[in-house]
């Protein structure tokens with residue numbers, strides 16, 4: 282089966298994940314696709330292919346004594362944009378804008394794709410290249426690899442996961458049971474990306490307890506929780522908002538406000554690549570809260586800070602062969618590799634801290650989480666070749 286045929290089949294499943302769900306995977310349709318992928322891995326000839334109710338995994342033995350490398354992609358799509366009834370369309374792209382029935386992709390976004398066959402939605406939904414392009418590339422590579430001589434490949438694991446888009450992609454992965462030495466997620470953007478630096482991330486919930494009284498007789502008595510929440514917010518540095526930051530610059534972002542005069546709540550996220558600066562940001566919040574509690578009375582402000590994930594670079598730097606091998610694999614298939622810091626997280630970051638060092642590679646897709654998402658077929662083909670090259674490289678590598 283061709284990579285685009287697989288891809289178009291996978292995106293026909295609406296696998297939108299749901300933050301408000303109590304189940305795992307958060308939506309049933311993800312389990313349906315994960316079961317189908319287990320069947321498909323079995324039918325291409327992988328060993329132990331199974332969906333365990335959470336994850337689909339499979340194994341392919343290679344050269345004795347070689348490391349076991351795990352290739353990982355997620356099956357869910359972002360709840361930000363509809364993933365239902367995706368009408369995947371192939372355009373032989375020669376230049377100019379691609380005008381879809383419900384959206385337009387501009388020539389500037391497509392500038393690297395002239396001469397390729399570009400898959401888009403009809404502009405009313407996302408496409409799901411994030412991350413079904415990764416799934417299709419891995420599956421296509423496996424179909425080819427099972428036919429190769431075991432001594433020419435390393436030991437291979439495949440894992441497909443749910444709920445990456447709602448931060449739960451690898452929540453229950455047991456890295457010991459998985460039995461891989463390290464891995465690669467295939468979940469990045471344009472072809473050639475190798476990502477191994479991501480944010481350190483925390484969530485911050487600020488709760489303000491106010492005092493309500495009739496506004497007519499409120500003088501020196503009312504404590505309006507909303508006003509006080511705004512006062513806290515005004516202490517955060519304006520230049521450290523997402524809209525004003527890029528590259529390695531971290532930020533504070535308010536993402537939700539609720540409440541009234543008696544009680545108000547603000548939800549924030551805190552991000553920084555640098556652990557020292559990340560800790561400073563959290564410390565700044567604590568001292569601002571202390572200051573405000575001295576001003577308005579102990580217990581007026583309560584802040585809860587919870588770390589979400591950490592920058593994987595510390596772990597990847599100790600296993601830098603992962604990056605060197607990925608660069609070599611891209612070069613061998615004629616793609617120039619490039620590394621940029623991720624301004625977000627990846628499942629690989631969490632896996633790295635669970636004991637499976639795991640950088641992130643490109644899928645070849647563009648405009649993720651958007652109605653103008655697209656992926657060139659040739660990029661997915663290249664990614665399946667990159668997987669095959671990595672497997673060859675690790676057949677002969679002592680790590």
Ligand SMILES: [Zn+2]
Nearest residue numbers: 411412445468
């Ligand atoms: Zn993704």
